[in-house]
Amino acid sequence: MNALEVEIQRKVFQSPAGDEFIAAENLRFSVPKGQFACIVGPSGSGKTTLLHIVSGLDTKFAGSVTVAGLPAAEAQIGYMFQSPRLMPWLNVIDNVRLVATDAAKAAGKPEQLLERMGLGAFLDSFPNRLSGGMQRRVALARAFVNDPPLLLLDEPFISLDEPVAQRLRSLLLDLWQQHGATIVFVTHDLREAVYLGDRILFMSPSPGRVVLDYPVGLGRPRTYDEASVEEVRHRLLREHPAILAGLEAQPSNDGSADPARAQLRSA
Amino acid sequence: MTAEVGARGRLRPLATGIANVPGWGVRTISLVALVLLWQIGADAAHSVFFPTPAAVAQAAWKLAWNDKHSVNEVVRAALGVQIDFATSRLGDLPFHIIVTFIRATIAFVIAMLAGSVLGVVLGRYPTVNRLLDSWVLLGLNMPALVIAILCYIYLGLNTWALIVAVAINKIPLVAVTMREGASAIEPDLMQVGRAFRLPRLVMLRRVFLPQLYPYLMASARTGLALVWKIVLVFELLGFSNGVGFVLQLNWQLGNVDRLLAYAIGFIIVIMAIEALITRPLERRATRWRL
Numbered sequence A: 001m002n003a004l005e006v007e008i009q010r011k012v013f014q015s016p017a018g019d020e021f022i023a024a025e026n027l028r029f030s031v032p033k034g035q036f037a038c039i040v041g042p043s044g045s046g047k048t049t050l051l052h053i054v055s056g057l058d059t060k061f062a063g064s065v066t067v068a069g070l071p072a073a074e075a076q077i078g079y080m081f082q083s084p085r086l087m088p089w090l091n092v093i094d095n096v097r098l099v100a101t102d103a104a105k106a107a108g109k110p111e112q113l114l115e116r117m118g119l120g121a122f123l124d125s126f127p128n129r130l131s132g133g134m135q136r137r138v139a140l141a142r143a144f145v146n147d148p149p150l151l152l153l154d155e156p157f158i159s160l161d162e163p164v165a166q167r168l169r170s171l172l173l174d175l176w177q178q179h180g181a182t183i184v185f186v187t188h189d190l191r192e193a194v195y196l197g198d199r200i201l202f203m204s205p206s207p208g209r210v211v212l213d214y215p216v217g218l219g220r221p222r223t224y225d226e227a228s229v230e231e232v233r234h235r236l237l238r239e240h241p242a243i244l245a246g247l248e249a250q251p252s253n254d255g256s257a258d259p260a261r262a263q264l265r266s267a
Numbered sequence B: 001m002t003a004e005v006g007a008r009g010r011l012r013p014l015a016t017g018i019a020n021v022p023g024w025g026v027r028t029i030s031l032v033a034l035v036l037l038w039q040i041g042a043d044a045a046h047s048v049f050f051p052t053p054a055a056v057a058q059a060a061w062k063l064a065w066n067d068k069h070s071v072n073e074v075v076r077a078a079l080g081v082q083i084d085f086a087t088s089r090l091g092d093l094p095f096h097i098i099v100t101f102i103r104a105t106i107a108f109v110i111a112m113l114a115g116s117v118l119g120v121v122l123g124r125y126p127t128v129n130r131l132l133d134s135w136v137l138l139g140l141n142m143p144a145l146v147i148a149i150l151c152y153i154y155l156g157l158n159t160w161a162l163i164v165a166v167a168i169n170k171i172p173l174v175a176v177t178m179r180e181g182a183s184a185i186e187p188d189l190m191q192v193g194r195a196f197r198l199p200r201l202v203m204l205r206r207v208f209l210p211q212l213y214p215y216l217m218a219s220a221r222t223g224l225a226l227v228w229k230i231v232l233v234f235e236l237l238g239f240s241n242g243v244g245f246v247l248q249l250n251w252q253l254g255n256v257d258r259l260l261a262y263a264i265g266f267i268i269v270i271m272a273i274e275a276l277i278t279r280p281l282e283r284r285a286t287r288w289r290l
Helices: A047-054 A092-099 A102-106 A109-116 A132-144 A162-179 A190-196 A227-239 A259-266 B002-020 B023-045 B053-065 B071-079 B092-124 B126-141 B144-155 B159-183 B187-195 B200-236 B243-253 B256-285
Strands: A004-014 A020-031 A036-040 A062-067 A077-080 A150-154 A183-187 A199-203 A210-215
Touching: A004 A047, A020 A047, A020 A210, A036 A190, A047 A062, A047 A150, A047 A183, A077 A132, A077 B187, A092 A109, A092 A132, A092 B200, A102 A109, A109 A132, A132 A150, A132 A162, A162 A190, A183 A190, A190 A227, B023 B053, B053 B092, B053 B256, B071 B092, B071 B159, B092 B126, B092 B159, B092 B200, B092 B243, B092 B256, B126 B159, B144 B159, B144 B200, B159 B200, B187 B200, B200 B243, B200 B256, B243 B256
Parallel strands: A036 A183, A036 A199, A077 A150, A150 A183
Antiparallel strands: A004 A020, A004 A062, A199 A210
């Protein structure tokens, strides 16, 4: 049984004025258990919409989505959003405990995961005291705490300094391998996708559908700037210029020009 | 220029001296100073309409222990319910303050509950808000006395009419603040709750309500201040008990010492509630912002 089966015939958004916008059409794919699948597509290709549907946050679509054999809205999942989205009034440990099942709490999973993230000394801290990188680590721990059959990550390392993002990526890979999780990871950074994924699904501009299903085919462990990652990226750009047009022009993760991000460096 | 420097130079030792005294110390010193000023003023005026602190304290002491009332009377005055099993006696001062306190508390609780529910509904449902917006505006601008008089006409001159009048005055204020809070609810955070399949009750308690706490605290604070004041005013209108009534009575009798005794007794109760309930609650609710 696949961890995820997606069969979206059509997803339409309606503006208050009555205009229709087709966000996705004939969007079909499945992800086997334990796979790290990256979804790459230009802005507005419906990547976030897809994750909302898969997570059961959005149920207004034609088609079906099953997670580990269950309808999407009933399945237990882990979700990491573009921003950390921690509850500002809960300290670090309570943020993770908030979503943890009784079994996970009884087994001490929140503490273990946070310890593993290097946040052991910050359990009682409130999110506004943490750097951006630390907040993402809390969000990562929260996503993994229930050992869900499916983890959804929506450009989780965007707007972070490259070194911080890199540390978080390897942390994610460690957790993935240790927990044997199935991951759907949305990004528009091709190099990130090649580095992380077993497989990359490329989406078209709207209405979004899968236009290329590409097995990465690299062994693990990989390093972010190794030649083979770069090679796969170049091969993709060379072989599928039409699909990838516009992708590489997008801003990538090194937001070093932004002074506001300097504070995140310490993560 | 030189004069300014000189003046600052002289002020600085005093300023740093105060800065080194703990907060409660400064407050005590400044209160003592106030009583001293009062004493000096009263000595200079030498009039029955400007009693000394000692005279007021004496009046308060007598009023506190004259045992004129029973607990049964408190219940009848504040709640309009007749009981006869309580035998303890109460002086004038605690009697009137407790009666007013009970009325204010009930009105406050009713206003907070009704105002919060109304405000959250207005904030969450734009259609309802459009429909009722002008009602709320009307309520905000209706003079408090008009509401009180209408309540007395419709419900009779009794304690519940007063409580309802106070509550009605306060509801629009709470509703407006809570509406602001409800429309500031972060959909992003609600999404987190739904993505992780939080049960409804957990959603409400740990995700939704905490976003409203700052607004709840703000309306509770302004609400308490308002309720205290209007309860007294409404008690002036034909009641025979409560702090508002005794203030009026002693005004007419020219007993400024008793008047001040009631006023100060009442202020102490309010300040105790601020210090023991409102402020600790507020500190707890906003702890994470520090």
